[in-house]
Amino acid sequence: MSIKRNLLVSAAGLAIAASAAHAEEITIATVNNGDMIIMQELSSQWEEETGNTINWVTLEENVLRQRVTTDIATGGGQYDIMTIGSYEAPIWGAQGWLEPVGDIEGYDYDDLIPAVREGLSHEGTLYALPFYAESSFTLYRTDLFEEAGLEMPDQPTYEQIAQFAETLTDRENELYGLCLRGKPGWGENMAFIGTLVNTFGGRWFDENWVPQLDQQPWNDALTYYLDVMEKYGPPGATSNGYNENQALFQTGKCAMWIDATSAAGRVFDPSQSDIAEHVGFTAAPIAETDKGNAWFWAWSLAIPTSSSKTEVAKDFLAWATSEDYVNLVGEEKGWVAVPPGTRVSTYENQNYIDAAPFAETVLNSIKAADPSDPTAEPVPYTGIQYVSIPEFQGIGTMVGQQFSAALAGQKSAEEALQAAQQSTMQEMQAAGYTQ
Structure with missing residues (x-):
């Protein structure tokens, strides 16, 4: 079975009854970086399998941050999924602004790089799923x-x-x-x-x-x-x-x-x-x-509590941040282009290792970055x-x-x-x- 078919089967398996009963349109706010542009291109496969559709709002980084911060702080409800990072996720999660995302059935949480998962959590609760991470x-x-x-x-x-x-x-x-x-x-x-x-x-x-x-x-x-x-x-x-x-x-x-x-x-x-x-x-x-x-940074996907389409949004998060999605990008766009820094399996994949001479350096940089000890003097x-x-x-x-x-x-x-x-x-x- 091809990677593409695997992804479609995975999406179908994770689909929630509410989304299967009738099609929904979800709105996703994201940044105009190359990896997110690829995600938009490939998301038609998720739409085809689930029957749901996506309204993409793609913004320059500073504008994205301003828009999603205003929306979530006011409970505006414009977006069902927001692209945020390791700064916002634990803070907004603690304030009750984000839906916990640590309970998606069938999702391989154990494959997430521990430092990345921890960076998106508050008091052990995961509030965003990592799309790619970096040092x-x-x-x-x-x-x-x-x-x-x-x-x-x-x-x-x-x-x-x-x-x-x-x-x-x-x-x-x-x-x-x-x-x-x-x-x-x-x-x-x-x-x-x-x-x-x-x-x-x-x-x-x-x-x-x-x-x-x-x-x-x-x-x-x-x-x-x-x-x-x-x-x-x-x-x-x-x-x-x-x-x-x-x-x-x-x-x-x-x-x-x-x-x-x-x-x-x-x-x-x-x-x-x-x-x-x-x-x-x-x-x-x-x-x-x-x-x-x-x-240390992790661009991630999160669901604001103001969304009325939480289950459909979770299904997309599971699809876009999965190992199968990484493999789909490798097949469709080349292995050098897969989203880095989030999954252990990516760095065990020989196709990626062969295509990305920087893979080990990037992984080691992410692991070495220590947000709890960032400076020479105490803080x-x-x-x-x-x-x-x-x-x-x-x-x-x-x-x-x-x-x-x-x-x-x-x-x-x-x-x-x-x-x-x-x-x-x-x-x-x-x-x-x-x-």
Whole structure:
């Protein structure tokens, strides 16, 4: 029996009586990343088997977060399934905003990578199913390194990255030594900058929840970021997030790119990447410490309690996050393109191992990321590139806007940090964390 037929049989077996009795339309809000685009393309098979239909709402990352946060906080009920991450799932679950999803009959929960499952749970209750998971690492052009006589170490430092970027930048030919996120947002530029601050020895808050953005590690990290982006980054970087930098790297315009491990499935795919044969990868860089240098994230599917179509939504979640779905993507789109980081079976599948030279590195990066121990100095929070408190979404976005303004040359690093510290302190005081 083919993988495609297996998936259809699996979907039929998991279908709930309510959905079998009459067709339903569910609305799914998701991000416009490549893996989710594939999910949309293949979802017609689920629709065909179940008789249900999907209304897709596909949004840019920052817009998605704003829309789903507003909808779930107000009980708006616009969406039956939301694409959220390891930040939102435990917080929203604890607030009673999400349906538990740990009880789907026939679903192979034991195959989920434990760290990923734990990251989507609160007090042992699972509130989202992982679609793909990631850490962060360094991608680089092996051909350019060879031509320049450079060798990328297994564990680069940020000082070495700056030196490599200086050597490889060729602005006349639109080759930029280093591409980093500049688009403002707690999950955009701050995802990278958060890890940069960690490895420079910084932290968001001390043990008493006092903001630390006015401390030296933040100044050192932001100064480094602004300096390398000005000298070696692409123009207009304040508009570049994950997707934009991915496009730059795939078209040969970046010598190095530090970002999500999930990007590997795109940049190593010759049907999508002009430089697929010349891509190398290594660990995310370190500076003063190796603590928190690489992030942890899991893009996942969750069901808001405001949905009236919970059982149909659960059936789709089970289909889209299953081992059979992973295998379907491998057959239909190529094994290098399967959603990474969620299932043990993916990393035991010889087809994937043969197609994805980065597989072991990605898995080890995800396992090594420790949200409970993200910084050199003690902190009262969990989370590597984010802080697991409800207020962080607003705080992180505000800080990201300040740093994007500094990247645009509208203010200095010191001015951006001063404004960020002041605003963060006000938010924490208003929320009752500090006096």
